[in-house]
Amino acid sequence: MKEKIENLRNEAKEKISEIKNMQELQDLKVKYLGKKSELTAMLKSLGTLGAEERPKVGSLVNDVRREIENKLEEAEKHFKEQALAQKLEKEKIDITAPSTKIKRGSKHPINRIIEDIQDLFVSMGYDVVAGPELETDEYCFERLNLPKGHPARDMQDSFYITNEYLLRTQTSSVQARTMIANEDKSPIRMICTGKTYRREDDATHSHQFNQVEGLVIDKKELNVSLADLKGTLEVFVHKMIGANLDLRFRPSYFPFTEPSYEVDVTCFKCQGKGCPLCKKTGWIELLGAGMVHPNVLKMNGYDPEKYSGFAFGTGIDRLAMFRYGITDMRYLYTNDIRFLSQFDRKDEE
Numbered sequence: 001m002k003e004k005i006e007n008l009r010n011e012a013k014e015k016i017s018e019i020k021n022m023q024e025l026q027d028l029k030v031k032y033l034g035k036k037s038e039l040t041a042m043l044k045s046l047g048t049l050g051a052e053e054r055p056k057v058g059s060l061v062n063d064v065r066r067e068i069e070n071k072l073e074e075a076e077k078h079f080k081e082q083a084l085a086q087k088l089e090k091e092k093i094d095i096t097a098p099s100t101k102i103k104r105g106s107k108h109p110i111n112r113i114i115e116d117i118q119d120l121f122v123s124m125g126y127d128v129v130a131g132p133e134l135e136t137d138e139y140c141f142e143r144l145n146l147p148k149g150h151p152a153r154d155m156q157d158s159f160y161i162t163n164e165y166l167l168r169t170q171t172s173s174v175q176a177r178t179m180i181a182n183e184d185k186s187p188i189r190m191i192c193t194g195k196t197y198r199r200e201d202d203a204t205h206s207h208q209f210n211q212v213e214g215l216v217i218d219k220k221e222l223n224v225s226l227a228d229l230k231g232t233l234e235v236f237v238h239k240m241i242g243a244n245l246d247l248r249f250r251p252s253y254f255p256f257t258e259p260s261y262e263v264d265v266t267c268f269k270c271q272g273k274g275c276p277l278c279k280k281t282g283w284i285e286l287l288g289a290g291m292v293h294p295n296v297l298k299m300n301g302y303d304p305e306k307y308s309g310f311a312f313g314t315g316i317d318r319l320a321m322f323r324y325g326i327t328d329m330r331y332l333y334t335n336d337i338r339f340l341s342q343f344d345r346k347d348e349e
């Protein structure tokens with residue numbers, strides 16, 4: 001019996017040392033320690049032994065059993081550690097590896113300028129007003145001193161939807177809307193930024209573009225003057241495109257202002273020396289402006305004897321072109337990601 005037990009111990013030790021995986025380990029566990037194992041059978045058959053031999057054999061069987069248990073436990077621990085090490089190796093995160101860059105969108109250059117214009121004028125006490133893009137002939141033209149058949153309507157090639165409705169050709173329509181909406185006829189200080197539409201399409205014009213409109217009306221005794229208009233536009237241009245640009249007021253014609261001016265700024269490209277961009281004049285045309293025409297005041301409920309004011313308007317796209325040196329206005333509308341990504345948070349840093 002003793003020999004048999006010793007053999008079993010040696011056999012088990014050898015087998016355990018050869019285990020290759022958890023499955024083999026489980027099999028050996030069953031084989032040597034399970035209910036049907038030889039050791040269990042031996043313990044069961046102790047009763048058949050003599051009184052002298054029984055405790056000796058009994059303790060030997062238990063010793064061997066414990067030894068096998070220990071060996072198996074050791075092997076199990078080893079396999080578990082190995083498995084964990086493998087898992088850690090496989091799932092290792094290299095914190096020094098370069099990360100994948102998350103692409104963030106950026107503001108469109110036009111929206112950037114619109115926000116800047118609004119911030120500037122709000123800081124000067126203006127309201128920001130909006131108006132419809134699908135406009136009536138009445139607000140786009142008639143209330144701005146441009147009756148039907150007026151030759152100046154040809155200045156703005158329009159997209160008519162019906163005889164009465166058109167896509168607004170200018171944000172000046174919002175001047176009339178603001179005056180009419182202002183029922184108590186109190187003073188007005190407003191700007192409006194928004195999309196406008198005309199039938200043109202070349203490098204410096206697009207059929208859709210953006211304008212900003214400004215309107216200031218106050219009591220006559222406060223004497224809103226051309227000097228105020230000039231000062232306002234100087235601040236506007238200096239803040240938006242360049243602090244050292246000069247402004248030049250050139251007499252012009254708009255039906256809704258009298259007197260009217262076209263306002264030029266020093267060519268940003270050649271600093272006024274003369275270059276192909278400014279056609280060697282040193283100036284670039286930027287704004288339309290003037291004192292609100294008495295007819296416009298009257299038609300929109302303001303007594304020209306009691307009130308006066310100024311108005312101005314300009315293309316936001318032109319401002320964007322000047323500020324960012326963009327040569328073709330159509331780039332602003334084709335949504336080419338290669339163009340747009342150049343403005344990634346550029347002036348936010």
Ligand code: PHE
Pocket residue numbers: 169170171172213214254257288289290311312313314
């Ligand atoms: N609405 C004019 C244009 O689109 C610009 C302008 C606005 C001129 C306000 C004078 C006063 O050309």
